[in-house]
Amino acid sequence: MKSIKFKNKKLFYLDQTKLPGQEVWKSCKTIKSGWKAIKELRVRGAPLIGVFAAYSICVHLDKCSDKKAIFFNQFKKALDYLKSARPTAVNLFWALDRLDKAVSENKDKTVKQIKEIIIKEAKLIHREDISTCEKLADFGAALIKNNENILTHCNTGFLATSGQGTALGVIFKTKQQGKNPTVYIDETRPLLQGARLTAWELSKKKIKSFLITDNSAAFLMQNKMIDSIIVGADRIAASGDTANKIGTYNLAVLADYHNIPFYVAAPQSTFDLSLQKGEDIVIEKRDGVEVKKVLGGDFICPAETKALNFAFDLTPSGLITAIITDKGVIYPPYKKNIKRLIKW
């Protein structure tokens, strides 16, 4: 199960806005089409955005000069351009900064050599993301019991990473381990990543699952239908405060009230230790039309109605039972334990 491919310097992606109705693979030939694919959520999911952005630089290299000074300038501009596609998921910045670092460390080589190094580094980021998912899933699955009823939000599987996923990767692993999970899927308005993508992944993996409206989760918890909640993350501050898809904070408050474990699953690259606390994270505000129209259909409200569309929210670390990473499971006190485990 893959959502992007890079072969012979050519980049392809599964257009996630067309799912689950159609499985359409598209070619990404320019940095502009890479930027657009991220901006329009055709490629999404914090870890996947990082890998895809790195490859978007790769497809741009042939258009860059072979004169070093000009090349460095073009490369820097390309990094900044891609970073402007989405503000919240840190993995985008992390992956591009890795390319930047690889270039800095090899700045005395020829441009031709440097271009090869960039491609090598992008492929390494990709391979690492796949193995990161594996490690994270192993650590996470150890927290899940047999026949557990797990609630999840948005999409965090093989469509959100280049591996098997973060939160959903943990669930896939419990299935492989014969633990027989049942998954309740928040549809995740406005863009319905839960309904469109997570339900599709769980169907492909033949895992028992039920789609619910986001506002039903509380009722299910009240009726003891949920044993644990696992979500992904777009950026985690040094304090453990976590930015993730809008609706995550709601679930965290509900989990606290109902005394249900609330897990965040994210690779090391999702941590941003330059930020002390959640309030420092930029929350992307998107066009209200995504709320006013469901998947581009007719207006669901009067045309003149104003809609607010915050794409993410902030969950304070105090509401998080544990953060599942590829380096291990992090428990409170987060500030100390994140500092000890996460390094990049």
Add this chain to the structure above:
Amino acid sequence: MKSIKFKNKKLFYLDQTKLPGQEVWKSCKTIKSGWKAIKELRVRGAPLIGVFAAYSICVHLDKCSDKKAIFFNQFKKALDYLKSARPTAVNLFWALDRLDKAVSENKDKTVKQIKEIIIKEAKLIHREDISTCEKLADFGAALIKNNENILTHCNTGFLATSGQGTALGVIFKTKQQGKNPTVYIDETRPLLQGARLTAWELSKKKIKSFLITDNSAAFLMQNKMIDSIIVGADRIAASGDTANKIGTYNLAVLADYHNIPFYVAAPQSTFDLSLQKGEDIVIEKRDGVEVKKVLGGDFICPAETKALNFAFDLTPSGLITAIITDKGVIYPPYKKNIKRLIKW
């Protein structure tokens, strides 16, 4: 602003499934079409269902026998039939029981006279609902300060009652009083009564409002954008436990966590003192297809995905700051104070 009309023994209703795109008035000529209109949510809102069901009996009377024994049998069957349309909103049962009582008290009169009495009682229920809304709005508006930011859920205005509404009626009243409210509207999945109906009513009344996804409410509360929450109710037990549109309990937990007043607004007819506590209330479970398709459009998930569709949830009275009724505002301890104020 009206949502049903009864004139010269003819019943008409605004088809709410067509809003906000089209304002389509339909004629209800038979009890079967009345039942269907309620079942399919063409006429909805707990108080409005009660009034409309009473009138649905009225349009049925000409088809009933003038022989008393046969008439009583037909009348009883008609009541039971309409009661089967929806299980949770008690106002439906309350209004039909009022007709039943009026008939019982006049059983010695001629069938012709009894039929006139039924029509008179239905019109009385209608008039009372209008004045009930007025009284409730007066009591509720006194709780709201100038420039308050109010969150509401589902639809509780002139489309949900035959008057100006319950929760929304309170908001309309604060506008009339010059208090300048700002309303945040939960879109209210799956059937989007907030987006389709509440946004439409607020637009008609020129009240400043913003549509949000249901999963955004927590983020707004965290960011101190909400001063109070007002919702309606479909049934309130003797304990004050309240059944209302799915998502209400979620808001109540969030309000508790963020220390925001959480008000339920409902007329006396919404109380069901025969039930001691919320767990005794029947929660309507509707077809999962309402979740899987938004307003009858294409599937938002794989066709094979199973969806859960609980139409209502239960809010324990401990999470309710006050219940606003046409008899006054009820504060805890609810059991005692409801018993003192509510009588029917």
